[in-house]
Amino acid sequence: MYDQFDVSLEDGELLREVELTTNLIIAASEADGRLSTEEIDEILGVVPRARKGD
Known part of the structure; x- marks a missing residue:
């Protein structure tokens, strides 16, 4: 049965930013x-980044 309140609270992108x-x-x-x-x-x-002319 689907539970709309059963969500993952781990956000990989947010953890990387932290x-x-x-x-x-x-x-x-x-x-x-x-x-x-x-x-x-x-x-x-x-x-x-490589600069122009390098």
């Missing part, structure tokens, strides 16, 4: 100053 935010908070709290854009990109797993 993990990324947590990683940023930890890195920021351990940093001596501000995190650079490159450091933030590395924490978030951002891969730089």
Whole structure:
């Protein structure tokens, strides 16, 4: 029997966002100053795009 209130409360995308935010908070709290854009990109797993002419 279908129960409309029996739903999964786990959202994989939301959990990943929480993990990324947590990683940023930890890195920021351990940093001596501000995190650079490159450091933030590395924490978030951002891969730089190739620039035109490279």
